[in-house]
Amino acid sequence: MAAAIDKPIRFGILGCADIARKVTRAIHLAPNAVLCAVGSRSIDKARRFIADNAPHTSTEVKAYGSYEEVLDDAGIDAVYVPLPTSLHLRWAVAAAEKGKHLLLEKPTALCEADLDVILAACEAGGVQFMDSTMWVHHPRTAKMRELLSDPDRFGQLKSIHSVFTFCVDTGFLQNDIRVKPDLDALGALGDEGWYCIRSILWAADYELPKTVTAHRGTTKNEAGVILACGASLLFEDGKVASFHCSFLSNLTIDLTVVGTNGTLCLHDFIIPFEEGSAKFSLGTKSWFNDLVTGWLSLPSEHIVTTDLPQEACMVNEFSRLVGCVRDSGSAPEKKWPTITRKTQLVIDAVKASIDRDYEPVEIVV
Numbered sequence: 001m002a003a004a005i006d007k008p009i010r011f012g013i014l015g016c017a018d019i020a021r022k023v024t025r026a027i028h029l030a031p032n033a034v035l036c037a038v039g040s041r042s043i044d045k046a047r048r049f050i051a052d053n054a055p056h057t058s059t060e061v062k063a064y065g066s067y068e069e070v071l072d073d074a075g076i077d078a079v080y081v082p083l084p085t086s087l088h089l090r091w092a093v094a095a096a097e098k099g100k101h102l103l104l105e106k107p108t109a110l111c112e113a114d115l116d117v118i119l120a121a122c123e124a125g126g127v128q129f130m131d132s133t134m135w136v137h138h139p140r141t142a143k144m145r146e147l148l149s150d151p152d153r154f155g156q157l158k159s160i161h162s163v164f165t166f167c168v169d170t171g172f173l174q175n176d177i178r179v180k181p182d183l184d185a186l187g188a189l190g191d192e193g194w195y196c197i198r199s200i201l202w203a204a205d206y207e208l209p210k211t212v213t214a215h216r217g218t219t220k221n222e223a224g225v226i227l228a229c230g231a232s233l234l235f236e237d238g239k240v241a242s243f244h245c246s247f248l249s250n251l252t253i254d255l256t257v258v259g260t261n262g263t264l265c266l267h268d269f270i271i272p273f274e275e276g277s278a279k280f281s282l283g284t285k286s287w288f289n290d291l292v293t294g295w296l297s298l299p300s301e302h303i304v305t306t307d308l309p310q311e312a313c314m315v316n317e318f319s320r321l322v323g324c325v326r327d328s329g330s331a332p333e334k335k336w337p338t339i340t341r342k343t344q345l346v347i348d349a350v351k352a353s354i355d356r357d358y359e360p361v362e363i364v365v
Contacts, residue, residue, distance in 0.1 A: 007327065009319035010077045012037040012070040012100070014091055016049040017082040019105060023132070024053045026311035027080075032319040037062040039070035067091055071098040078322050080132070081105060084183040085190060089114045096121035101128040101322045101332075103315075107190035107347065108340055115344045119337050128325055128332040130318045131340045133198050135270050137317055138310035140278040141202070143302065144264060148203065148257060153284045155261030160203045160241040162196035162256075164270060165228075165249035172247070179225050179247075187226035188245045189350060195270050196243035197346045200233060201339070203257045208342055209233035209241065213360040214353035219248065231350045234360075261285055265299070277305045 011027050011034065013020050020038075027033045035054055040046040043065030050061045064070050070079060071094055078101035081091055085107050095102050102122055108131050109115035122129040135141060148154050168176070177183040178191050186193075201208070211234045219228040228246035235241070255269040262284045272278035283299035308316065324330040349361040 007323070008032050008034040009101075009322045009326075010034055010036045010075055012039065012073060012076040012079045014039050014067045014070055014079055014081045014095075015083045016040050016045055017105075019132075020049070020080070020082045021053050022311055023080050023082070023103075023315070024049075026309065026315045028054065028056065029308055029312040030315040030319060032323065033315050035061050037064060037070050037073055037076055039064040039067045041066065067094075071095055071100060077101060077326060078103060078128075078318070082132075084177050084180075085110055085186065086183050089117060092118040093121040096125040096127050096129075099125055099127060101318075101325070102130070103318050104129070104131050106131050106133055106194045107184075107186055107344075109344060110185055112341070112344050112348050115341060119341065122332070122337065126325070126332065128318065128321045128336075129340070130314075130321070130336040131343075132314065133195065133343075134311045134314050135195070136198070136202060137313040138272065138278060138304075139306050139313070140272070140280065140304040143304050144266075144280055145202075147262070147282055147302075148259070148264060151261075153262050153282065154264070155259040157204065157257070157259050158239050159258045160200045160239075160256070161254075161258075162199045162241070162243040162269075163245070163252050163254045164192040164195050165244065165246040166192075166251040167249055168247045173221065173227075179221055179223070179227070181223045181225050185225060186347065186351070187220075188247050189226045189229055189347060192245035192247075193229065193243065193350065194343060194347065196245055197350075198339075198343050199255050199269060200241040200243060201342055201346070203255075204235065204239070204241070206339060206342055207235060208345065208363050208365065210236045211360045211362050212346060212349035212353055214350050214358050215242075215244070216358050218354050219246070226354070229350065229354065231353065233346070263299070272310070275309050276307075277303055279303050 027035045038046045046063035079095045080103040082105040213232050215230040228248050230244035233241040253270045257264040264282050266280035281299040281301050321333050353361045
């Protein structure tokens with residue numbers, strides 16, 4: 001049962017990170033959500049954020065000078081938490097203990113042990129958990145899943161290859177929280193690798209790999225934070241996957257999924273080239289012409305349109321689930337914390353492999 005439009009999910013936001021601007025817009029666009037409060041360590045910063053990013057409702061959105069005040073507000077149903085990863089454990093648990101449903105920015109935790117504490121708090125509090133990986137909510141993703149499940153057009157999954165890189169400037173390398181060991185110690189692995197690993201798990205229908213082996217040549221800054229890395233994943237049935245992520249290479253967002261009969265490709269899987277539509281290609285039973293000077297048939301191109309940007313689709317789905325809990329007494333949906341935990345397990349395995357001189361690391365559930 002979806003949340004009623006006349007009873008939207010009332011959101012609070014903890015922190016004024018840049019990504020919160022995008023989610024604020026998403027809350028505004030989602031038909032079943034409304035922003036009610038923004039908390040910051042500075043009330044002036046919270047007020048400026050509201051004025052800049054929610055001017056259409058700025059007189060109705062409360063500004064708080066602490067995160068605690070947002071959590072203590074009885075008029076808030078759910079919170080979005082875009083704080084540095086090192087602060088997630090404290091504030092995600094605090095939100096769950098206050099009965100606030102939790103939309104948590106990725107990477108969700110520094111390690112599996114921390115995430116398990118967060119998820120246990122959510123379960124104990126009866127609140128819905130979801131991480132904010134937006135692309136999985138785009139209608140394109142559902143269409144791709146439909147084709148990957150087609151035994152004739154795609155066949156049996158054999159390999160997955162994912163890349164997410166962008167080239168940052170000196171200011172980023174010196175000042176961004178994603179290169180600070182006390183704020184986001186996972187660096188590029190947590191920021192970009194999270195998406196790559198999620199795409200691999202998604203393509204494998206969330207089957208965990210058997211072993212993970214990091215690629216040699218990991219790049220770190222002087223503080224030991226990862227700036228570029230990659231890994232190979234081996235599954236029980238022999239299928240393989242690989243990914244590469246980097247703060248030091250040109251913007252690339254590629255995903256290739258190969259089966260016995262088909263190959264699915266896209267070049268913008270995390271952020272579509274265009275907000276209102278997204279493409280991907282599928283080659284089926286491909287082969288060369290007689291002289292091997294070209295292909296017999298070209299991959300088919302598929303275009304999926306959407307009225308809502310993917311981040312608003314995410315907020316809409318999260319709010320629907322929260323509404324089911326709040327208004328109908330339903331149990332929180334367990335799919336999303338399960339997917340998050342699997343992603344975190346692989347993140348941890350990649351990091352462990354790097355730390356162990358690139359030895360294979362077995363995934364233990």
